[in-house]
Amino acid sequence: xxxxxxxxxAAGIDGLLAAMRPKxxxxxxxxxxxxxxxxxxxxxxxxxxxxAFASAVPLQNPQAWLFRIVHNTALDFLRRRNRQQALQSGxxxxxxxxxxxxxxxxxxxxxxxxxxxxxxxxQRSSVILMDVLGCSLREVCDVLDFTLPAVxxxxxxxxxxLREFAGEPDELPQPKLSEADRDRLGKYVAxxxxxxxxxxxxxxxxxxxxxxxxxxxxxxxxxxxxxxGNYSKISDWHLVPGLVEQRPAILVFDPNAPGAGPKYFVLLxxxxxxxxxxxxxxxxxxxxxxxxxxV
Numbered sequence: 565x566x567x568x569x570x571x572x573x574a575a576g577i578d579g580l581l582a583a584m585r586p587k588x589x590x591x592x593x594x595x596x597x598x599x600x601x602x603x604x605x606x607x608x609x610x611x612x613x614x615x616a617f618a619s620a621v622p623l624q625n626p627q628a629w630l631f632r633i634v635h636n637t638a639l640d641f642l643r644r645r646n647r648q649q650a651l652q653s654g655x656x657x658x659x660x661x662x663x664x665x666x667x668x669x670x671x672x673x674x675x676x677x678x679x680x681x682x683x684x685x686x687q688r689s690s691v692i693l694m695d696v697l698g699c700s701l702r703e704v705c706d707v708l709d710f711t712l713p714a715v716x717x718x719x720x721x722x723x724x725x726l727r728e729f730a731g732e733p734d735e736l737p738q739p740k741l742s743e744a745d746r747d748r749l750g751k752y753v754a755x756x757x758x759x760x761x762x763x764x765x766x767x768x769x770x771x772x773x774x775x776x777x778x779x780x781x782x783x784x785x786x787x788x789x790x791x792x793g794n795y796s797k798i799s800d801w802h803l804v805p806g807l808v809e810q811r812p813a814i815l816v817f818d819p820n821a822p823g824a825g826p827k828y829f830v831l832l833x834x835x836x837x838x839x840x841x842x843x844x845x846x847x848x849x850x851x852x853x854x855x856x857x858x859v
Contacts, residue, residue, distance in 0.1 A: 577617050580626055581610055585778070586850035587697060588634050594692045595638040596645075597681035598809055599855040600831070603777060603848065609637035631699075631707040635689065642685065672696060672726060677809075677854055679729050687722030690715055695723070739858065741805065745812040748834060749805035753814060756803050761792040769838040778848040788842070803830075806859045808852075815857060816846070828852055 585606070592609070593602030613633050623629050672695040680688055689708055693699040699707070704715050741749070755763040765785065774782040774791055782788050795801070802819045805812075808829050815826040828849045833841040845851045 577614065577626075580630065581613065584627065584630055585610075585848075586853075588630065589848075589850050590853060591631070591634060591692055591697060592638055593851075593854055594677055594680045594696065595635075595685075595688060596641055597677045599677070599851050599853070600809060600811070601641070603845075603851050605638050605641045606634065608641075609634040612637060625706065628703060628706045631693070631703075632709075635707055639685065672723070675726055675730075676856065678856070679726065682729060683722050683725055686710075686714075686718045687725065690718040691722040691726065694719060739807055739810040741807060741812055746805065748837070749812055749814060749832070752832065752839070753803045753805050756795075759796060761796055764792055765789060767839055768842075769835060769840050772839055772842065774842045774844070776847060777843065777845045777851070779846075791842075791844075801827075804859055806857060808855055808857045810856075813857070815859060826852060826857065829855075829857070 588609070589599075589602055589606050592605040593599045596602055596605055609630075613630055616633070672691055680692065683691065686708070690704055690710075693704045693707060694701070701712060701715060704710070704719075705712055708715065710718070752764065752767060755761075755767070768785055768788065770785050771783070772785055772788050774788045776782070776791065782791060800818050800820065802817045804815045804817060804826075806815045807813055808815070808831075811831065814830040814832070816828050816830065817826050818824060828845040829852060830845065831841075831843040832839050
């Protein structure tokens with residue numbers, strides 16, 4: 565029977581999860597092609613990590629252990645979504661994969677999530693881990709359970725593919741809000757910005773569900789009313805309707821930082837013209853990193 569971790573060990577894993585969460589999310593988002601789905605994958609992976617921790621201690625390399633759980637959870641997600649097959653071991657070609665120079669690393673880090681999804685999973689994982697997150701070749705081998713030649717091959721091909729994709733014109737049309745979404749989001753945002761929270765409460769369903777990502781969950785209008793009350797006490801927000809990854813969303817800007825991009829965003833789901841769910845990323849600002857958004 566495995567021994568349960570003591571209080572200090574439990575505190576250690578909690579601290580590790582909190583410190584690693586933004587970096588792990590960057591990996592998930594680029595693996596699955598979405599900052600929103602990436603957060604879902606990350607939450608599933610962190611639950612698995614907490615459950616596995618009791619039998620996993622002592623850990624020689626906690627970060628690699630966490631990345632391996634996140635990596636496998638992302639692959640499970642891709643299999644369920646039927647957009648990619650299971651990660652293949654890769655051809656063991658003994659070629660040199662030099663660390664990317666500073667300019668190239670910045671280029672790969674700023675690659676859109678949509679472009680990363682065009683790479684096969686082995687190439688995508690290797691480039692994200694090494695060129696976006698700064699892992700060493702040995703660390704990439706540990707996370708993916710690949711040989712060194714296989715990682716070098718995947719990196720070489722993935723980098724070449726990304727450079728090729730970068731030269732292609734982006735001909736995708738700009739998405740737009742539907743008239744219904746524009747009207748509903750517009751009313752919600754207008755009431756919120758006017759601090760008319762009684763009007764907002766009238767717009768939500770009695771059984772409304774709220775996820776304050778990386779913080780808490782609330783259910784029912786009575787509990788969720790506290791959430792609106794908390795917003796009424798602060799002034800570091802201004803809401804604007806828009807899209808995040810082509811989904812209707814509310815972008816949140818800091819009125820004290822003119823010209824800056826959105827700090828985070830909020831997603832709403834509707835049922836019979838009432839707000840049924842609220843997903844607020846205020847306490848998970850890392851999620852907007854790399855997101856494609858439009859005001």
